[in-house]
Amino acid sequence: MQAVASRLSGQRYAQAIFELALENQQLEQWDQDLRLAADVLGDEEFALFLGHADVPQERKIAAIEAVLSEAHPLVRNLVSLLVGRGGVSAMRDVQEGYSQLLDDHLGRQRAEVTTAVPLEPAELERITDFVRQLVGREVVLSARVDENILGGLIVQIGDQLLDGSTSSGLERMRQAVRAQVA
Template identity: 30%
Template structure:
């Protein structure tokens, strides 16, 4: 089990330094990209997380990744090197998640998911985001997902609140009401 308090300390320190440099959003994006690369490549994750590999081997792999992913924010590159040096790279997925949450909170953003039966246009997503901003009093960053089971309409989840305007839910509610009569 990964100790979340360790990940939280690294995420907080990284956010503090990135904020001083006014690069917190860029660091968040690059950290997510780096963490995503590890989660998608099992062999790469094995080399970086497995203590059977030497620290030097892991350093070489991280340096190669930094070059392969293109120009990386210096504060993030240094943090990744520090994580390798201290054998804490296993905390990277949690650090990335916590960093994103902290950066969002600091910027007054909240992340949400919107599910629809068909892909939504960028204009529709923008309009929906504006409506949710009015409801939540915070900037809402939406991630769209398509689910044909929805039938029609949209369902948006922001934090723990679900705004469900799907046809499927409306039909289900109508069915329950008819059963009660």
């Protein structure tokens, strides 16, 4: 239940921040700053420090100011507010909500490709073109390597998953053989 509440409050913050960034024509800057803040708060040790009841609030705020010194002052204020309310975990929801609003506003779609080995730039471009044709929008593609898929690729586009990995093909084959034997 707390995860749902975190997501909902994260969406409210994201919407308010997006409107402010749009009004001030700082959409991309806010996106970068929110990503930085979410990454910083995603650090397990830093999150434990911020969540520790024995650490004075002034010390937490000073640490936030130091670590996020390059970020917009309102981003630092937001992080301090979340820390003060015990909502450090909501920062990722704020960042993801903001990024989704930004992508919708700019008419782009994020996608992630997972492969067993790193892809060459030309391969990434071909995959980006393929996804662009599928969704009919500009695509921002991120790539990650997972040796467990053995080969092929997995493409995540929003809620859709296109699984062309060798490991899932082998799993389907194994299930088919089991069904034949049973």
